[in-house]
Amino acid sequence: MARNAGKRTSTKLVFLLSCAGLLGAALIADFLWASSSSHSHAYASIASNWVLEKSGTVVVPNKEKAEAVKSKNNSVDARILSGTFADLPGPELKWEKMAPAPVPRLDGSAVQIKNLLYVFAGYGTIDYVHSHVDIYNFSDNKWVGKLDMPKEMAHSHLGMVTDGRYVYVVSGQYGPQCRGPTSRTFVLDTETKQWQRMPPLPVPRYAPATQLWKGRLHVMGGSKEDRHEPALDHWSIAVEDGKALEKEWRTEIPIPRGGPHRACIVADDRLMVIGGQEGDFMPKPGSPIFKCSRRHEVVYSDVYMLDDEMKWKTLPPMPKPNSHIEFAWILVNNSILISGGTTEKNPITKKMILVGEVLRFDLNTMKWSVYGRMPYRIKTTLAGFWDGWLYFTSGQRDRGPENPQPRKVVGEMWRTKIHL
Incomplete structure (x- = not known):
């Protein structure tokens, strides 16, 4: 009886440790992704403003919609942005x-x-x-x-x-x-x-x-x-x-x-x-x-x-x-x-x-x-x-x-x- 209780306790402990390990791995992966994304965005921001840039996405906004998205998600979805922000008729x-x-x-x-x-x-x-x-x-x-x-x-x-x-x-x-x-x-x-x-x-x-x-x-x-x-x-x-x-x-x-x-x-x-x-x-x-x-x-x-x-x-x-x-x-x-x-x-x-x-x-x-x-x-x-x-x-x-x-x-x- 005591042996069975100890076995159940050991099994439960292993399960909890496995969950904790998986959660920790997920947090580390998320952190690394965010760091990489932030670094890439910063590099692109600088690189996109000189003569030889060959890649990048225009992000000129429909300002009201962009601000709403930014306040909600703390980011801007480039797909909603118009490329004619500064043009005059x-x-x-x-x-x-x-x-x-x-x-x-x-x-x-x-x-x-x-x-x-x-x-x-x-x-x-x-x-x-x-x-x-x-x-x-x-x-x-x-x-x-x-x-x-x-x-x-x-x-x-x-x-x-x-x-x-x-x-x-x-x-x-x-x-x-x-x-x-x-x-x-x-x-x-x-x-x-x-x-x-x-x-x-x-x-x-x-x-x-x-x-x-x-x-x-x-x-x-x-x-x-x-x-x-x-x-x-x-x-x-x-x-x-x-x-x-x-x-x-x-x-x-x-x-x-x-x-x-x-x-x-x-x-x-x-x-x-x-x-x-x-x-x-x-x-x-x-x-x-x-x-x-x-x-x-x-x-x-x-x-x-x-x-x-x-x-x-x-x-x-x-x-x-x-x-x-x-x-x-x-x-x-x-x-x-x-x-x-x-x-x-x-x-x-x-x-x-x-x-x-x-x-x-x-x-x-x-x-x-x-x-x-x-x-x-x-x-x-x-x-x-x-x-x-x-x-x-x-x-x-x-x-x-x-x-x-x-x-x-x-x-x-x-x-x-x-x-x-």
Whole structure:
């Protein structure tokens, strides 16, 4: 009897220990799965925001539904999310594809002189940068020439402007990934194809707003030497016929809000700075190749103007925040047209969203509108205008109609007829 009771007790104990073991194994497996899922999501969040990403799912939400799901499950189901969160309604434009650029470019630069578009530098991939200039002839609608850049000149995030013959090139990033900036400044004579040096900027900057105004070359804002912190500095130097008339840059009134990737335009003898962002990718600490590492960014819609009073004034903001537009604009019939860009990130996933509109600022009414839709969403376009046509080339386009995240760097050239 006592032996049978002991046997039942032993059997019960073995059963309880087996259950406990199975429960413990399940908890450990669940923990490992959650850790792996969290790590994968964090990696994907960083990886999905640069040039060469080839996978990932768009997660741009129907905001109310996404918030309801998030509060219920503390997660967001990507299947319920719409890929057109940031798009604004606007007319469809008839776009015509032209001859593509010799190479694809991201963060390139461009100026137009008469019927020629000079397209400078830029990333080919995150690990390769261009060090030459390609030239497009609007009259013949073909690429007609190539120029080498000075070896010491920056390759991306350039400040650039032309007076109709000379191209002034200021500061920028030297090399691929997230390498450091240079303060070096150059001038290209587009008639002789010769380069000359100018006095260097007081300190290096990434993508400063740059324009010629009242006989002086103005350089404003951009990012500081760490590539992330926005700069408020504003300098100018007197120039004429491709030469500096002074030995040093002069300090001017600081810009109200700093940062890179903004359009800078002179119209009606007023200097305007449009859009931009605060923050940018930074080099990963200790990386021998200065590998890019994502940091928090704020894209804004601010528009500032400097006039004869030399005081910054605030103009009506853009229809939505917009950055990466420094060479995406044209000025025609007293209107500014801006093609593409990047807007605020997805509110749930914090992933980058590209702009797919041509935005118009009417300088007569001081009002913004959506002029029309682009063939796809794209940032860092290089724009020009000739014989009634708006052209743009290069940049980084979206993943498709339902996915506004950046993916492929392109060299395509498009044009559409403008009616203003």
